[in-house]
Amino acid sequence: MKESIIKNLKLVREKSPLVHSITNYVVMNNTANALLALGASPVMAHAKLEVADMVNIAGALVVNIGTLDEFWVDSMLLAVKKANERDTPWILDPVGAGATAYRNETLTRLLGFKPNVIRGNASEIMSLAKANVQTKGVDSTHSSDDALSYGMQLAKESGAIVCVSGATDFVTDGNRVVEIANGHELMGKVTGMGCTATALIAAFMAVEKDYFQATVSGMTLMGLSGEIAAKNSFGPGTLQLNFYDSLYQLEDKHVNQLAKVKHRED
Amino acid sequence: MKESIIKNLKLVREKSPLVHSITNYVVMNNTANALLALGASPVMAHAKLEVADMVNIAGALVVNIGTLDEFWVDSMLLAVKKANERDTPWILDPVGAGATAYRNETLTRLLGFKPNVIRGNASEIMSLAKANVQTKGVDSTHSSDDALSYGMQLAKESGAIVCVSGATDFVTDGNRVVEIANGHELMGKVTGMGCTATALIAAFMAVEKDYFQATVSGMTLMGLSGEIAAKNSFGPGTLQLNFYDSLYQLEDKHVNQLAKVKHRED
Amino acid sequence: MKESIIKNLKLVREKSPLVHSITNYVVMNNTANALLALGASPVMAHAKLEVADMVNIAGALVVNIGTLDEFWVDSMLLAVKKANERDTPWILDPVGAGATAYRNETLTRLLGFKPNVIRGNASEIMSLAKANVQTKGVDSTHSSDDALSYGMQLAKESGAIVCVSGATDFVTDGNRVVEIANGHELMGKVTGMGCTATALIAAFMAVEKDYFQATVSGMTLMGLSGEIAAKNSFGPGTLQLNFYDSLYQLEDKHVNQLAKVKHRED
Structure with a gap:
């Protein structure tokens, strides 16, 4: 997999794919900076009068419900x-899935x-998979290990590649599971x-039609x-800034020497 | 008071109390990061269709009118x-109190x-206390010393603990006054x-029912x-980042050795 | 020109002029911090019920359409x-001019x-000047050199001072052209x-009625x-933070020794 990530x-x-994000107010600046540091081109647009036009020229779309309201939905x-x-x-x-109706x-x-x-995160994926969970706000109260089987079920039912992020990240299409232990x-x-x-995964989805590999690439380079x-x-202050620097400076050798990505052994 | 702060x-x-903020666009990222660095769990939600549900699960609520409009109000x-x-x-x-009708x-x-x-800040508290002041934007044009008597009056009239922040911060319930000279x-x-x-004060309000002490704790650790x-x-660039690091790393000894917090001597 | 900038x-x-910004969600925090680091006083307000009142007390106004919608327009x-x-x-x-109708x-x-x-940027100015360009999102796909003649045309037609920013920045009133090679x-x-x-230009517009010089001042100090x-x-992470520090610490000698600002030789 490392060759694919590189x-x-x-x-x-x-x-430098154009990534269109409809995302929450809290993270707009962060995610735009992360996309730029990676080498992609971010755009944020949400007006009903232009949102479809922006999708027309974008290579991939992010929908993040963190600060949703009736207009943004x-x-x-x-x-x-x-x-x-x-x-x-x-x-x-699905930020905060399970927190409110x-x-x-x-x-x-x-x-x-x-x-x-x-x-x-684990709580969000479990909530989406209709596990009987009560989410507390937007931070996970479960581990990604707990959530993996729900993630696989959600992938099968939705047809989407599902990523459960946490101390170990899992990427699954419902059958295959890749785990990433970086971060x-x-x-x-x-x-x-x-x-x-x-947002980083979206940048890879714009250039890699195998969305499983795109997701593995995004999560590994993030970690x-x-x-x-x-x-x-x-x-956490210096980490946030150093993160952009590291992302900007990533080289093949970092992937080859440090990536802890593998197919899960059952 | 240092024991109480510790x-x-x-x-x-x-x-790790859940702090629900309805706040302004400019600072959402900052205040979420500050709450995380302190050890609390931030959530931002404002949709009419969920805002009450989010209050239901929160330990404390912040209302900040910095970029208010008819929907957010x-x-x-x-x-x-x-x-x-x-x-x-x-x-x-009350960001910008006095700046507009x-x-x-x-x-x-x-x-x-x-x-x-x-x-x-002093201008905002003076405006709220119906002092005859004209605020210029959102930055204070008065000192917190000037505003203390207005703050005491506001506390008596409103029943709230009032904090006037500035070079020296004052916390008052209308009778008692604590002053904090950190920062x-x-x-x-x-x-x-x-x-x-x-936002930091709100985190303390979620765990300390004595809101006077909660406010003193938040302001002292902020300073x-x-x-x-x-x-x-x-x-100011490096300060912003180092601030999160310092908040994350605060130890009892910092409070014991450096906190300049005391009851005001009349 | 260096004397004027200083x-x-x-x-x-x-x-410390009050600069009122109606700007996009992505950059609100950045531009407020940049204005503070420069020595100006930022305010952001957009509610229909107060926006005119805020203009009343402001020294200059920024209108940035980055994340426009029907309410904000x-x-x-x-x-x-x-x-x-x-x-x-x-x-x-004119963020993203040309990207959507x-x-x-x-x-x-x-x-x-x-x-x-x-x-x-070059693409935005060319789009505004009705050049037949298709903009990709919000990042420029043209050089500022390409756009200069369009910028001069736009200045003549609109009566505005036009700045085309890029590796070299150009400031023009349709006749004169100043180029700035910092950054x-x-x-x-x-x-x-x-x-x-x-935003920085706006701060200078509040104190310098010659808007050509105000624009040259803002762009030079930015670069x-x-x-x-x-x-x-x-x-890019450390750059963002160091930028605020540098802006805060700027001295006359930096302008005298490092500014690469000159009238364009035809």
Whole structure:
């Protein structure tokens, strides 16, 4: 898999795909910076009067419900409808799934438009898979190990590649499972790191039609960048900045020497 | 008071309370990161269709009117109504009080829902207390010393704990006054430091029913973190990042050795 | 010109003008921090019920359409109408001009209110000048050299000072052209650097009635700060932070020794 990750990183840097994000207010700046550091070109647009036009020129679409409301949900629906029409790949980030009825209803509507990839933390994926869980806000209260079987079920039912992120990240299509053990615990102390992972995956979806590999590429490079950044960080503040630097400076050797990515052994 | 501050810091880190913020666009990322660095769990939600549900699961609520509009004010009102019903503590940050009639009218409506704590800069507190002041934008044009008597009056009239932040911060219930002389002038060159203080206080309100002590705890640890951060900072950019690191790394000894918090001597 | 730049920097630091920004969600935090680091006083307000009142007390207005929608465009129109009534200088940042029909229509409406300055990247300025270009998202796909003649045409037609920013920045009133060769390529990897330049220009417009000189001052100090910051940066993360520090610490000698600003030789 490392060859595929290295190839995909090169592709994003060469093609600089336009990634259109309809995402939450809290992380817009972070995810735009992460996409730029990776080599992609971010755009954020949500107006009903232009959201479909922006999907028209984008290589991939991110829909993240973190700070959803009735106006933004309408825009999300217009965007994913257009993505379906044009076969533009899109990824769903179900922030806070399970926390409120409104989030759950919105997610049901969005799932009807067949996201190509879904990335969430364990609690969010379990909630989406209709596990009987009560989510507390937007941070996970379960481990990704707990959530893997739900993730596989969700992948089978939805047809999407599902990524359950956590200390170990899992990527599954319902049958195959890849696990990625990169990253650093300090990343959990920086807001929007999950949303950033979603955005990075989208950049790879724009250049790699195998969305399973695109997801593995995004999550591995995310984890690697965080891990390398943490070495020179004194806390979550410096980590956040060093993360962009690490992502910008990633080389093939980092993937070859440090990536802990493998097919899961049953 | 130092024992109480140390105890409250430990409590927040252990319980990781969910703090629900309805706040302004400019500072959402900052305040989420500050809450994470402190050990709390931030969530931002404003949709009319879920805002009350989110208050239901939160330990404390922040209402900050920095970038208010007609849609968000409706959400704020729904949230504080629910907070009142459930006795969820809430804190009001009256950003830009006095700058426009709309801000003043909105603040009057919000004050009707009895915030447990109000934190603002001198100009904002003076405006709320109906002092005859003209605020210039969102930065204070008065000193906190000037505003203390207005803060005491506001506390008596509103029933809230009032914090006037500035070079010296004051916390008052209308009778008692605690003053905190930590912090660094460079903090005034980073946007949203006041909003961050408000968010930190909210985290303490979720674990400490004595809101006077919760406010003193939040303001003291805010000032300490900024002061420690400033030692290794070359300007407002590095200060902002070092602030999160300092907040994350705070230890009991920092409170014991560096906190300049005391009851005001008349 | 260096004397004028030094004089204007001193003026902003002394007067700390209130700069009112109606800008996009992605960069609000960045531009507020940049204005603070420069010495100005930022405020963001967009509610229909107060936007004109805020223009009333502001020294300059920024209108940036990065994440426009039907509600925000109404606010922008109310604000520029009031700016015209009061002769408050305002600057237009046409983010993503040419990317969608909605952006183009909105820009046409805004141009009707006679911005004093327009700053955009090459693609945006070419699109505004009705060049037959297709913009890809919000990043420029043309060089500022390509766009200069379009910028001069736009300046003549609109009556605005036009700044085309890029590796070399151009400032023109349709006849005169000043070019600024400061800056660093890494700045293109940080989101919102263009929007930040626009905000800085606005601060100078509040203290310098010669908007050509105000624009030259803003762009030169922007480029200088980025260039100085890049010397100690390892990537876009550290650059962003060091930028605020450099801007905060700028001294006359930096302008005298490092500024590469000159009238264009034909």
